[in-house]
Amino acid sequence: MPMFVSRAAAWIALVGGIVALFWGLLSVFGTPTPRCEGWRMQPDDVCGARGYAEQLAYETTRMQIESFVALGGGLLLVTAGLLLLARATRAAAEDAGPDTGRRKLLAQQRGWSYRAVDPDVAERYPNVGLSRNAADNDYSRVLSGELDGMPFDVFNHAYTFGVGSGAIRHEETVFLLRLPPCAASFSVEDAGRVMPAELGPPVLTEELRRACTKARVRDWAVVGSTLVYAEAVIPDSRVKRIPARLDDLRTVAAAIPSIVFSGRRID
DSSP: OOHHHHHHHHHHHHHHHHHHHHHHHHHHHOOOOOOTEEEEEOOOEEETTTHHHHHHHHHHHHHHHHHHHHHHHHHHHHHHHHHHHHHHHHHHHHHHHOOOOOOHHHHHHTTEEEEEOOOOOOSSSSOOTTTTTOOOEEEEEEEEEEEEEEEEEEEEEEEEESSGOOOOOEEEEEEEOOOOSSSSOEEEETTTEESGGGGGGHHHHHHHHHHHHTTTTTHHHHEEHHHEEEEEOGGGGGGGGGHHHHHHEEEEEHSSSSGGGGSSSOO
């Protein structure tokens, strides 16, 4: 669950739970009012087959049930909200804070290499343009290895756009997979449009479209014989998402039509 969604769900649950608890407490300490079709009954009134005392007992039971449901549901919502908020806060702290070592442990388990900081990433992929139109590029928590013979790097890329008061700092998790030599560079937007547009018919086959949908990979590119994909920063608390996303990208790479690797230039 994305962090902003998790926080929103946490606050919705907390507010809803507090409202439910407040309503439940009002029901517990409130005084039931016998009513008949919306009218307040008097001691001598009869509502259908029930007299005032019977209607009062009925309303009292109904209020007790409502208070029990409201208090129980409110307590569950508040507990769920606190747990979601704690989880989101922990994930944010792990992501913004120092390296927790979880990616390093993942690398050891998978036989990959790990570097807390690696300024040479951009040099290993000179044609991808990682630092293009940006400043203060930082490459951290770098995982490197092979996936079915395809070398890859996964890392956090932080960079700055603009200058002075208009500068914006941005960070994302980037996946780079080296492909066989490609005859063209292109991007696939929203898993349904290829840029440049003239490459659409030979590149975006039905097989590739289905692979993108199955893998839930919407926006990616092939640049300099490298598959490039980026998404919001994957916090260390969700490090298992990295190998899962690599599998998704392998599915997409396997569906790229052979004409891309034919050596014949695609125009």
